[in-house]
Amino acid sequence: MGQTLTEKILDDHLVEGDLEPGEEIGIEIDQVLTQDTTGTMVWLQFEALELDEVQTELAAQYCDHQTYQFDFKNTDDHRFLRSAAGTYGAYFSRPGNGICHNVHKENFAAPGKTMLGSDSHTPTPGGLGELAIGAGGLDVAVAMGGGPYFVEMPEVVNVRLEGELPEWATAKDLILEMLRRLSVKGGVGKVFEYTGPGVESLSVPERTTITNMGTELGATTSIFPTDERTKDYLERQGRGEEYVELSPDEDATYADEIVVDLSELEPLISAPSMPDNVVPVREVAGEDVEQVIVGSCTNGGYADILPAAKMVSGREIQKDLEMIVAPGSKQAGELLAREGWTAEMMAAGVNVSESTCGPCIGIGHVPASDSVSLRTFNRNFEGRSGIEDDSVYLCSPQVAAAAALKGEIVDPRDLAEELGDLESPGVELPDRYDGSKADIIEPDEAVDDDLIKGPNIGDVPLKDPLGADIAGETLLKMPDNITTDHIIPATSDILKFRSNIDKLSEFTLSRVDDTFAERARESDGGVLVAGENYGQGSSREHAAMCPMYLGIEAVLAQSFARIHKANLYNFGLLPLTIDEETYERIDQGDHVEVVDDVAEAVASGAEEFTIRVNDDWEATAEFDASEREREILAAGGKLTLTKQQYEED
Numbered sequence: 001m002g003q004t005l006t007e008k009i010l011d012d013h014l015v016e017g018d019l020e021p022g023e024e025i026g027i028e029i030d031q032v033l034t035q036d037t038t039g040t041m042v043w044l045q046f047e048a049l050e051l052d053e054v055q056t057e058l059a060a061q062y063c064d065h066q067t068y069q070f071d072f073k074n075t076d077d078h079r080f081l082r083s084a085a086g087t088y089g090a091y092f093s094r095p096g097n098g099i100c101h102n103v104h105k106e107n108f109a110a111p112g113k114t115m116l117g118s119d120s121h122t123p124t125p126g127g128l129g130e131l132a133i134g135a136g137g138l139d140v141a142v143a144m145g146g147g148p149y150f151v152e153m154p155e156v157v158n159v160r161l162e163g164e165l166p167e168w169a170t171a172k173d174l175i176l177e178m179l180r181r182l183s184v185k186g187g188v189g190k191v192f193e194y195t196g197p198g199v200e201s202l203s204v205p206e207r208t209t210i211t212n213m214g215t216e217l218g219a220t221t222s223i224f225p226t227d228e229r230t231k232d233y234l235e236r237q238g239r240g241e242e243y244v245e246l247s248p249d250e251d252a253t254y255a256d257e258i259v260v261d262l263s264e265l266e267p268l269i270s271a272p273s274m275p276d277n278v279v280p281v282r283e284v285a286g287e288d289v290e291q292v293i294v295g296s297c298t299n300g301g302y303a304d305i306l307p308a309a310k311m312v313s314g315r316e317i318q319k320d321l322e323m324i325v326a327p328g329s330k331q332a333g334e335l336l337a338r339e340g341w342t343a344e345m346m347a348a349g350v351n352v353s354e355s356t357c358g359p360c361i362g363i364g365h366v367p368a369s370d371s372v373s374l375r376t377f378n379r380n381f382e383g384r385s386g387i388e389d390d391s392v393y394l395c396s397p398q399v400a401a402a403a404a405l406k407g408e409i410v411d412p413r414d415l416a417e418e419l420g421d422l423e424s425p426g427v428e429l430p431d432r433y434d435g436s437k438a439d440i441i442e443p444d445e446a447v448d449d450d451l452i453k454g455p456n457i458g459d460v461p462l463k464d465p466l467g468a469d470i471a472g473e474t475l476l477k478m479p480d481n482i483t484t485d486h487i488i489p490a491t492s493d494i495l496k497f498r499s500n501i502d503k504l505s506e507f508t509l510s511r512v513d514d515t516f517a518e519r520a521r522e523s524d525g526g527v528l529v530a531g532e533n534y535g536q537g538s539s540r541e542h543a544a545m546c547p548m549y550l551g552i553e554a555v556l557a558q559s560f561a562r563i564h565k566a567n568l569y570n571f572g573l574l575p576l577t578i579d580e581e582t583y584e585r586i587d588q589g590d591h592v593e594v595v596d597d598v599a600e601a602v603a604s605g606a607e608e609f610t611i612r613v614n615d616d617w618e619a620t621a622e623f624d625a626s627e628r629e630r631e632i633l634a635a636g637g638k639l640t641l642t643k644q645q646y647e648e649d
């Protein structure tokens with residue numbers, strides 16, 4: 001029977017299990033990626049494993065999320081990361097060199113390879129035929145140590161593209177259309193494999209915009225086949241020899257098929273405050289805009305910024321708004337500067353910023369209160385921009401530039417008609433992407449051979465092995481769609497404690513209830529209760545580590561986001577799935593007790609537990625852990641288990 005492209009790559013890397021949807025498989029990882037917010041913990045965990053060097057073909061450490069250095073803590077973190085990369089043999093991309101996904105795509109992503117990254121948008125290089133998956137930092141640390149990565153074999157969905165994009169419609173509109181149709185939960189447990197005649201009309205940067213934002217669908221990853229476009233992109237990057245032709249078999253069978261006719265797409269926009277809140281731009285036209293930002297790992301490349309630069313060139317943006325362009329990488333920034341586009345943008349009134357995630361997570365360029373911000377990013381979760389009651393729209397660079405010229409949301413087709421001389425900028429690649437490599441330190445150029453830890457860099461917290469009893473107060477009852485941003489906000493004042501768990505844990509769930517951390521510390525254990533899709537958003541393992549540190553032992557939710565659930569196991573927390581009725585009946589403050597002997601039930605393969613609430617009523621909670629996840633839980637977490645396994649070998 002024919003194979004999908006996903007199955008082919010997984011088959012090549014399979015070390016455990018069968019490629020049956022829902023079955024747990026173990027795969028060998030070729031490349032790993034970490035960034036600054038997750039990387040400090042990854043390296044502390046790698047240190048705890050007591051290995052001499054990175055075991056994968058390639059590991060790369062980026063500094064992108066928090067590059068504006070407000071105080072010594074960030075600088076100390078960056079120095080620690082450089083020293084860890086040097087000590088253990090990873091590439092190090094200096095702060096300001098760009099966002100991990102952009103820089104990785106440009107320099108390292110290669111067709112047919114597997115990659116694991118401690119960032120949820122790791123799937124970005126799927127646009128180049130790399131099978132890239134986002135995971136918690138601990139999984140990444142273990143993969144760097146040569147261990148397989150375990151994941152539930154996803155269903156592979158065929159996204160068949162037909163036709164070609166019309167003028168003013170973009171790859172961003174295609175992924176927004178997917179979100180409109182499928183919602184932020186539509187991709188859970190799935191890989192989206194793009195096929196069909198429309199694929200060849202899309203350049204690699206357009207494909208990576210789509211694979212990047214597949215994360216917002218909740219997908220395990222997204223992938224494109226490779227072709228002349230892929231080869232051409234790699235050649236322009238000076239890496240033509242890394243090209244490999246990859247495609248699914250003609251008789252491959254898919255779990256599902258979605259057909260998108262590119263020629264029917266129009267400019268779309270995601271309204272506040274969920275990425276799947278997608279409507280045609282014309283539906284919200286006329287809304288006043290105070291801030292426009294072009295950049296991020298979704299639309300921060302040369303081919304993304306150039307259309308916006310062309311549109312504002314020779315014009316001026318409106319006086320009552322601010323437009324910021326933050327190139328996703330220095331390579332993009334350097335090319336745009338060399339070709340004169342940076343000067344054109346500056347002359348138009350644009351503020352050209354450093355290559356950083358920054359504003360995507362509320363670090364710099366926070367919108368004014370009660371104002372609309374239009375961004376080319378991938379997420380608009382409430383409060384993520386750095387202000388609680390924000391109003392962030394997500395759109396293509398073309399729609400963003402049109403708003404900057406008009407001062408309000410406008411469909412660029414209507415603006416073009418109004419102005420008369422505004423042409424659709426299309427997508428253009430540079431002849432060669434030959435930016436400087438001065439900001440990438442290769443393993444053999446390492447400047448440090450020992451770890452350098454500042455005073456804000458603490459120890460990795462460890463949990464005791466799983467015991468027989470789990471019981472405690474429901475310390476917090478939460479609604480559906482609680483994100484990792486709710487659990488541990490990624491704003492600058494909080495994120496600077498990412499390697500200091502004692503301090504960081506004070507902010508746990510503070511955006512839901514600012515008394516939570518204090519109450520959790522005071523109580524002797526406790527549980528969390530949540531609705532659907534608990535832990536959606538990022539791979540931030542601090543979102544599991546901090547509740548664990550505060551004594552939480554179990555999370556009872558109607559459903560969990562994939563990466564976060566893995567993180568709960570990795571840090572020894574019991575994820576239990578409850579039905580809607582149970583969710584409705586439990587109140588905050590209720591005493592919840594797992595009736596069974598937990599350690600024994602986990603070890604013996606139990607798939608459900610009985611919970612007793614207030615010593616009054618009982619309900620069943622489901623538990624669908626694999627054998628390996630049960631082992632992790634029993635040991636008190638993955639780090640302890642992996643160490644034990646290395647010691648035995």
Ligand code: F3S
Binds near residue numbers: 100297356
């Ligand atoms: Fe950075 Fe935002 Fe992407 S934080 S990695 S630009 S989603």
